Amino acid sequence: MSYQKVQNFKCRCPLIRINVFGIHESHQIPNIPCDRSSNDVFLNQHLQWYHNFDSGSARKLVRAIFNNTSPHQNLFSINDPIVKRNIAVEGYKCKCPLTHDGAFGLSDEHDITNVPCGRADKEVLCFQHLQYHHNLSSRAAKKIVLAILSYTPTVTQLFHNDDFVTQSKCAVRKLKAKCPLIATHMYGKFIDLLIVNVKIPFMVFLTQNLTKQNYFLSQMYFLIKNR
Numbered sequence: 001m002s003y004q005k006v007q008n009f010k011c012r013c014p015l016i017r018i019n020v021f022g023i024h025e026s027h028q029i030p031n032i033p034c035d036r037s038s039n040d041v042f043l044n045q046h047l048q049w050y051h052n053f054d055s056g057s058a059r060k061l062v063r064a065i066f067n068n069t070s071p072h073q074n075l076f077s078i079n080d081p082i083v084k085r086n087i088a089v090e091g092y093k094c095k096c097p098l099t100h101d102g103a104f105g106l107s108d109e110h111d112i113t114n115v116p117c118g119r120a121d122k123e124v125l126c127f128q129h130l131q132y133h134h135n136l137s138s139r140a141a142k143k144i145v146l147a148i149l150s151y152t153p154t155v156t157q158l159f160h161n162d163d164f165v166t167q168s169k170c171a172v173r174k175l176k177a178k179c180p181l182i183a184t185h186m187y188g189k190f191i192d193l194l195i196v197n198v199k200i201p202f203m204v205f206l207t208q209n210l211t212k213q214n215y216f217l218s219q220m221y222f223l224i225k226n227r
């Protein structure tokens with residue numbers, strides 16, 4: 001079967017369940033059972049793009065289907081690596097997994113946006129979509145894409161309620177890390193301006209309660225109060 005024939009070969013995706021052609025769960029192939037098996041696809045491309053096959057394994061399966069090989073035949077052994085290694089998370093396309101509250105442990109507590117996702121019927125560049133449509137941080141988005149790639153079900157709790165997963169919270173957290181009361185060498189003048197107008201009991205309150213959560217609120221309060 002020539003390269004061109006492999007490229008142009010169309011049929012329905014055979015990956016309607018696990019354990020066909022020797023494909024086992026431990027191969028960690030995403031999107032099985034395939035939800036695109038109702039129409040013919042360019043199988044070679046589909047296997048690489050949707051099921052993350054490496055090119056050699058995709059060709060092997062295309063040839064087997066072309067030759068009417070039985071799905072009971074073990075084309076791949078359990079130790080064969082089938083999926084692509086070093087996948088670029090940024091380039092991975094799939095349908096958005098955030099179709100319901102609680103997917104991967106994401107809840108109301110996390111302040112993510114647009115869940116359930118209104119665009120989940122089409123494939124998207126998942127890493128980017130999770131950030132721009134659902135306000136997830138790049139770190140959280142990457143964690144989800146890697147989970148999808150490794151065939152992790154959405155009921156798996158990747159995140160806990162007190163995890164920071166959104167862009168805004170992460171940005172604020174970065175900002176908090178630069179608290180001027182710690183880094184006085186950086187913000188010396190700013191601190192002087194603030195402290196000049198602070199009442200002593202309020203300073204005591206502040207220093208005793210200077211947690212990540214209330215620091216910025218406190219700062220806003222006395223900036224406005226002493227305007």
Ligand SMILES: [Zn+2]
Binds near residue numbers: 013015037046
């Ligand atoms: Zn498929």
Ligand SMILES: [Zn+2]
Binds near residue numbers: 117120
């Ligand atoms: Zn979405």
